[in-house]
Amino acid sequence: MTHLTQIDAATMARLLGPAAAIDVLADVLRAGLDPEEGPARTSVRVPAGELLLMPAAFGPYAGVKIAGVAPANPAAGLPRITGSYLLLDGANLRPLALLDGAALTELRTPAVSALAVRHLTPTGKPLRLVLFGTGPQAYGHLEAVLAVRQVAEAIVVGRNQIGARALAGYARTLGVLARTGTPDDVAKADLVVCCTTAREPLFDGALVAPGATVVAVGSHEPDAREVDSTLVARSEVYVEARGAALREAGDLLVPTAEGTIEEDHIVAGIADLVTGRRTPTTERPRFFKSVGMAWEDLAVAGALYEAALAAP
Template identity: 65%
Template sequence: MTAPLDLTLTPEAAVAALERVLLDGLDPENCPQRSNIPVPAGELLLMPAATERYAGVKIAGVAPANPARGLPRITGSYLLLDGATLQPLALLDGAALTALRTPAVTAVALRRLAAPGTGHLVLFGAGPQAYGHLDVLRAVLPLVELTVVARSAGPAERLVAYAASLGLKARTGGPEAVAAADAVVCCTTARTPLFDGALVPDHAVVAAVGSHEPEAREVDAVLVGRAARYVEARTVALREAGDLIQAGAAADSLANLSELVTGEAVVPHNRPRFFKSVGMAWQDLAVAAAQYELGRGRADSLTVT
């Protein structure tokens, strides 16, 4: 098998690719379901998606013990196919694809949910997704200030230093920092709520991206109860989003990402807005196809066997 196609797509281009798919009429409620397979090392995910032009499948591994070994927690590969013939077009690094598309999905939502002048981001986590979210959100929000909340001081300080190198006023802090936030983003492996949802200001937006399991959540029922709620798809959220399931959220209280992008969803600014994502296969396909088209000269020379 050939080496993967390099992922050179910019955050702005990834956001645009996702928005374009939704504006072209994709209904996330009808997309194929992800297969989750428990294995001794953790979990294997099989994520297929297709349009008339392209099809693709990501095989991802979630290995919780990997970080202690100095290895990525998320592994995998993405195979992009021609939509009409299902012939292989390109192979992409699945972990790199996930690291780009996840914050790009958050950015699609937050550029519509964040209040004007959103400057202070409180970021829970200091791993790859924290860096990815910082990079992508800077492209769509007028961020000037960052507070990093993380379990380990070393990774938190390194993320602060990185943010400072980008020109942000950055520091570490505790969960109470959400009381002064304009935006809160949770990208952790937490199984229980990270902060008191009563502290979040009415003008703020909160996004949680860290889990896709009914038993895990990063935000509490207090926040979910206060907030206007947005998801990638209602069908998926009520099957996988522990933040919403454990809070007893009903389908009719959720707006999906397509409705948000097309302007059908109501966005109030007198209470927090909460966006919960679990990751869907159409997102991987949209970003993979955009990368393929960006590097078509190289992609056309690839053969995958």
Template identity: 60%
Template sequence: MKLLLDAKPTVYQAIDALRAALAGGLDPEADPARVVAAVPAGQLLLMPSSGEGFAGVKLASVAPGNPERGLPRIQGHYLLLDGTTLSPLALLDGIAITAVRTAAVSAVAADVLARPEASRLVVFGTGPQAHSHVAALRAVRPVRELVVVGRDPARTRAFAAEYAELSARTGTPDDVAEADLVACCTTARTPLFDGALLPEHATVVAVGSHEPEAREVDDTTVARSTVVVEAVTAGLREAGDVVLAVRSGALAEEDIVPLADLVAGRVPVPAGPRLFKSVGMAWEDLVVAAATYRGLP
């Protein structure tokens, strides 16, 4: 078995691999459900998957108190196996894979949902996923303006300062009124902005939670939007943005669109705002881990 803890997939590798997997017939609905075990310090997550000649499992920990200790909130590793023999092939950095694959899935969705000329991006959050989403969305759309909305003014200013080439600035939730793209990359449990402000052409990606009682977007955003998910079963099980909207009547289950249907061209993209809600699934980790492994010399 190879130790590949320094192997970092690129966002372009991840986007291409995920898009190809979905276009090639991969069925996200076949993925086993995420196993979540509560422990005193937080959660342990176990995410197995198999396909395309490989199998694999990610073990991740979520410790909400870690940022105050100067440690990552999420940590973990990925074990890649041969799909036929289940022999271990490689141990990879699970958090590097998570950071890239989460943003890459958002980029795959944005590439089919956002208008081609989308150039104004509003990002909520200042952590690793916010950075990853800026890079991934720039890979599929000509982003030229960036607005950063964060809770900590100093961190928000520092984040914006890293993107001088995008005329980046700090902003407020009301800046979604001028957005082409909105990326919600936070640990928020209540909506970040008023969905009535979204332009008709806007595309929103929300990735911050896999808990059914937490949400980053409100019922107005959901009711106005075409709602796209990685898998309908996972969305109805884990995505608070979806679960709570269905519960309130703002969204009907039969109106939820699987991402694979859009990527494969089986359904058109309707007019109006579009929302992609991601919870992160094991098949995404496997696809990116396998692409990383195949790309090694």
């Protein structure tokens, strides 16, 4: 059997930080990867929750992530997201590496968000950040945002106050003024990041200031959403890929079903932002909705594999 390079979560953290992961994603988009061409995610309901199959191929690599979403796990002290990533040689599909799939997701999802933040927020001033969520994705998003922007203040909003205080405390160890807050804090935010398991809107979208940016990553289900129809209707909407968003993004599909917006309300994809084909043009709120796509896992997994080979 071919020897597989094993890359666990601790190794991953050592090999590739948030800033490098963001650049990896930007590089593959500039190299011509088209997110619209990515295959649809396969989702299978199982007794413990959901199994996801996410294949992709580009450049020198192919690969597939098998991820599990087990809603009951946190109550048992286990991670909600599980899984593995198998990286293959793109030319012959020979297995090259096996990576911790949950850790890969925790690295690539914030990197995608931060790449959007880099293009949707102003560069001239430190941002006031409101962060919804207290789990691994919330920590990852804090670190990724700090890789692309200065943060004047981070306000953590969570159902679990102990968790919210812990994340605010962690932000302070990174040199950020931080506290816990409430959903109404979005009114004074420059950037709102939602990474929760919520199925209903987290805040009143009318409160978000013109020119502010909102990022939502918590759901890839058509009937679940973190933001309301009011915000979506007010906003310039950006996505990873139109096809994926119109299949899976409840934040957009629910207001479309209500008749609040049309499908053409989506302004552009992230590739348009990265390549300069599109720039934000108004003082309306900017809303970036991410559902997570296989090309993102592939790009970051390939970079991790190359870093592992180069490591002493």
